[in-house]
Amino acid sequence: MVKITDVARHAGVSPSTVSYALSGKRPISQETRQRVEAAIRELGYRPHAGARALASSRSNVLALVAPLRTGTHVPVVMQFAVSVVTTAREHDHDVLLLTQEEGEEGLRRVADTALVDALIVMDVQLHDSRLPLLRSLDRPSVLIGFPAATDGLTCIDLDFKAAGEACVEHLARLGHRVVALVGSPPEVYVRQTAFAQRVVQGFTAAADRYGLSSSVHPCEASPASARQIAQQLLREQPALTGVVVHNEPVLEPLIDAFEQLGLRVPGDLSVTAICPDEVAESVRVPVTSVALPSTEVGERAVQLLMKKLAGNPVPQATLLPPRMTERASTAPRNT
Template identity: 50%
Template sequence: MVTLADVARHAGVSSSTVSYALSGKRSISRETRLRIERAITDLGYHPNAGARALAGKRSHIIALVVPLHTEVYVPTMMEIAIAVTVAAREHGYDVLLLTNDEGPDGVQRVAASGLADGVILMDVRLDDDRIPVLHAQRTPAALIGLPDDPGGLSCVDHDFAAAGALCADHLADLGHRDIAFIGYGSAVYRRHAGYAERTVNGFRDRAQHRGLRFLHRPCEGSYESTAGTLARILADRPDTTGFVVQNEAAIGPLLSLLRASGRTVPEDASVIAVCPDQLAEQHSPRLTSVTGPKKELGQVAVEQVMARIAALAAGAEPEDELALMPPELVVRESTGPAPHR
């Protein structure tokens, strides 16, 4: 294993000079720094996290907190997590992935240990109880999600309210007047998941503005629960011709159930989904969808947390940043003009 002393000998400097170059504690000449960097590259030296933490008071690790609830769409969460990992490496940082739903205790443990220089939280709730821990520890943090009170934080998220509004506008423009919103299971709304509530609120506000009759029904996503949800919708509003689906698991069952009930998509019923393009393309007919960039979420979150780390290292107060990614409507074969009654 290559040691710091090996790097020093290769560069023709003392071990303390190499340490200063890595930690940034003292200024050294540009020529000396370049020699050290060349030696590190030539020898393949990788200082361990503990040594970096002792020398420079930085671990060069970011903790990414991703509680994997059973009702979340894991492929999307993992795509964002991979984007965070790639972006962090571009800054010379590694990522510590925490997937257990440990809540405030897990965040407290990581923040107080000094193991990570910063934290990125995912699956953010509107009243997220992990946020006070970040404030108390003065931990450089970025949120992939938007709480009710983002003060003292940097946040990046899809504009879910705008996504819900796009769905309502698209169906209204096609002449649909009775629309049902099939959402996530009730547990998601009980824990006030921001992505779920903001989408419904955006849809509801725009639907009211457009004079639409609408229902919002939670759905667990299984075939049986989707069948029950659809039966209740049609019992309450038999003239429903437009369906907005945010629960990815319910999309396939809904399409099958509509066909079984004698409703052809899109001639008799239009379906629009809030889901990734890849998922929308897998169904028959291909789904009209509202989606947003996922890779960019991870990239922006890393930039935000790095800016907060740098500000605190310089003795400055970090600037709060809020970035909302605009949604994109992609029209495919699952939506069409409302049928004449």
Template identity: 50%
Template sequence: MAGRGVTIADVAARAGVAASTVSYVLSGKRSISPETADRVMAAVADLGYHPHAGARSLASRRAGVIAMMLPLREGMHLPVLMQFASGAVTEARRHDQDVLLMTADEGPAGLARVAASAIVDGLILMDVELADPRVDALRRLGLPSVLMGIPEDAEGLTCVDLDFTAAGRVCVDYLAQRGCGDVVLLGAPEAVYARRTSFALRVRDGFLGRGGPSAEAWACPEDPVSVQRTVKELLAAKPDLTGLAVHNEPAVGHVMHALADAGKRVGEDFHVVVIGPDEVAERTHPQLPSVLIPAEVMAETAVRHLTRKLDGVDVPDLTLIEPQLTLR
């Protein structure tokens, strides 16, 4: 039934509600219970309902808007997210597009809502999980999209990302070149791993795969007290530790304070490398080497791919940006 033949009555029947309720959910003109709204949005996604697709075709024009789903949730560093948003907005304006920001907690229902309302031409998704529930919704909805991240099943999708697996390997190689035997990745908060977020797991896989039996990965919280406790426990558990890779932007400064409190001389008998923005690594004393997360470049690339798809131009299924290590 998916496609242009689907009507609002079909959606209502699938959701078990009145057609007017479907209209209210899609328009937002009346308050509908979350449970009912979820049923309606699930029906919209299942049936591939596009109420204005015909009108848009007749008008031979686009909405001029792309949606970007930002992960404003636990474990995500807001300044970095704003770099992604800035890159997307800047590049979108070069293509006469505006950007509608959504939050990742809207999930498949949020995708169905914007697709059904026909207010956007395409979608950019961030914080992609390995088994991301939004992927099936994207395939059902048929709206042009680009993922900044790589799910396990990427068939038929367009994905753009930093090569995070290679980034993990780069960090191990840097530490090995400085004579570090035991090395540890202080990674994202546990909640990020629990969601099976693609980028965090790929960094961990690259780090552990390159580091051999002497490498470990620890989840790391973000607040100062918890970071201090984690570093203290880490040093107690691994007294021969001489190298750390930190993939957790808010924790970097706290990690450095904890190492100083423990008498570690970073850059001399202990080495630290960061995966994150340059400014995070530059604010520490001493300044740290880092593998840049090129947020704006990634966002710009995603927008360019999406606009080309809207124009009917083929784009690569997978675009991986090679990690670059900056020494300081």
């Protein structure tokens, strides 16, 4: 193994000079820097991560706690993880993957052993048991999702309330008067994951504001549930012409079910969704949707963390504004 003293000798300077040339923390003359760089290249020098971490008390590693539970759409998690890793690399950091099951002990472990400099926690719930721990940890963290109280924390997510509102607004503008929300599976609400409830809040508030008749229906992630919900909706709200779907797996089955019940989309029924663009685009009838910007959230989360690591202040809450894309599934109400 080639070490910094080898490089120093080869370049005819002291080890500290090599270190400073590498980190830029002190001025180094153009000429010396070039000699050092040449030596590094020739010897194929790579600083030892452990030694670096020990001396600088910075590991340049971030922890990412990823969920893997029913109710979370896996591709979104994956996309998010990739975006975190990619962005972290741009900031010269690596990413350590932890599972939700590791729990609080896992967080404490990687933080206390100085394995990581900072943490990103996904799938945060309203009264998440990890919150006190994250507040007390000596390392910065960023949460994806919003708990009930955000004091002492840094949170980021899509503004789901605004997303719910945007969907209703879009339908209202098209003249629809009776709308329904097909939501996440019941367990998501029971678990009190904030985003599901926020969508409901936005949906309801906007419906009231526009004077629409509305209803909310949690839905299991199976085609059978989709068919069942579709039947129920037609029975209970025969005048229904607008639907908001916040549940990726049932989006297509739901549209199929409606069409089998004799409703054309968007002729008789307009459908909007809150889901990743790829999902909205891959449905038989491309769906007008508010995007779930997993890539952007991941990127922003890492940026926030970097700011905190640099000692800069960051906002407690970051809500990304919804971005709606009109596709083939919505149309003015059939009068």
